[in-house]
Amino acid sequence: MSSNRDLPKPQSEYWNFENTVAFVTGAASGIGRATALAFAREGANVVVADIDENGNQETAEQIEELGGDALAVTCDVRESEDVQAALEETIEEFGCLDFACNNAGVEQQGGNVADLAEAEWDRVVDTDLRGVFLSMKYEIPLILEQGGAIVNISSGAGVKGFPGAAYCAAKHGVVGLTKSAALEYADTDLRINAVCPGVIDTAMMDRVTGNTEEGRQQMIDSEPIGRMGEPEEIANAVLWLCSDAASFTLGHAMVVDGGQTV
Incomplete structure (x- = not known):
């Protein structure tokens, strides 16, 4: 479990999320929850989206305990209708969308390539890659209305090879999707990046x-580095990429991994 160490909190004139709206998938636990809480601490209104209703509601309650405004929406990112409905609720509740962190994902259950069940391949790729595509597809038109940023959560397995072909392929796909989309919208007020x-x-x-x-x-x-990372350390990277401090950062796959892929 996380040690909940006191981690440094970035301070910058560019680090201001007051009165903005952030949408975070996979927010029921881990990196998603840490990112949602980080946005809330910096003044954003946060929409937390997850298939895990109980965990998702707990995240929303933690945000409210911090004095923030939160909306919990049940969402399976593999389903287009779910993603669209979650974003419609976002607009109904808060009126706009400024930032999105597409974090929802699953790990692979066993199997070298020749032994991997087709259903397991589909489950992992549908969640970890298709889910990011669907989220971006419906987030982008909303964020373009006033500008903002999207950060997709990939993995160290998105920049080098690791055992687990479905997971590795999906996370490499997230990096490729991020870079392609970043170029497609480079001349707009939308910046798209990834954290690995x-x-x-x-x-x-x-x-x-x-x-x-x-x-x-x-x-x-x-x-x-000799330890596991903390979810809050990834959340700090997400918020930096969303902030004006990263205004010249586009299509970047930011590795935050304690040197694992060096």
Whole structure:
């Protein structure tokens, strides 16, 4: 579990999200929850979207405990109708959309390529890549109305090879999708970038490691920095990319991984 260490909070004249609206997928836990809370702490109104209704509602309640405004929407990012409905609720509640963090994703369950079930390939790629495509497809027209930014969550597995072909292919796809879309909208007021996390201490990582000391240590050993990252460290990268401090940053796949892919 996260150690909840006191992490440095970026301070900048460009770091101002007051009265903006942020939409975060996969917000029920982990990086998504940390990102939603980070937006809220900086003054944004936050829409949290997830297939996990209970966890999603907990995130919204945590935002409200911080004094922020939150809207929890149930959303399966694999389904076009769900994504459109979630964004329609966003506009109905807050009137606009400034920022989006497309974070929803799943890990791969076992299998080398020849042994991987077709259904598992479809499950991972549909969530981790199609879900980002659908989210962007319906977010972009809304953000273009006043300008803003989109940050997609890829992975270290999106910039180099790791075992787990479906996950790796999907995360490489997120980087390619991000770069292509960033160029398509480069002459507008919409900036699109990605963050590629390394080993982050989340519930997903607990599932990957079997939540055992041995499993966790193996993942820590893969990190030159000697520890897992915190979800808040990824959230800080997302907010920087959304801020005016990153105004010249476009189509970038920002690796935040403790040196794992160096």
